[in-house]
Amino acid sequence: MMKNERKYITKQEAIEHFNNYYLPEVIAKYGKDDVIAIREEWSFFTDALCKDGAISPRQYDTWSNPF
Numbered sequence: 001m002m003k004n005e006r007k008y009i010t011k012q013e014a015i016e017h018f019n020n021y022y023l024p025e026v027i028a029k030y031g032k033d034d035v036i037a038i039r040e041e042w043s044f045f046t047d048a049l050c051k052d053g054a055i056s057p058r059q060y061d062t063w064s065n066p067f
Helices: 011-030 035-052 057-062
Strands: none
Touching (some): 035 057
């Protein structure tokens, strides 16, 4: 990797992390059938990833919501 080249996580890595750490909490709070809450939490999650530099602005703008 060249100097100043940033390594972003992939969408698959983000989904795995979300499923393992965030989704169980959302389901516990709202239930597994609350698709709106799950989709909204995914949006908050990807926003935080972008702000933290874990994904690029382009990834943030182009990833569809998998939920």
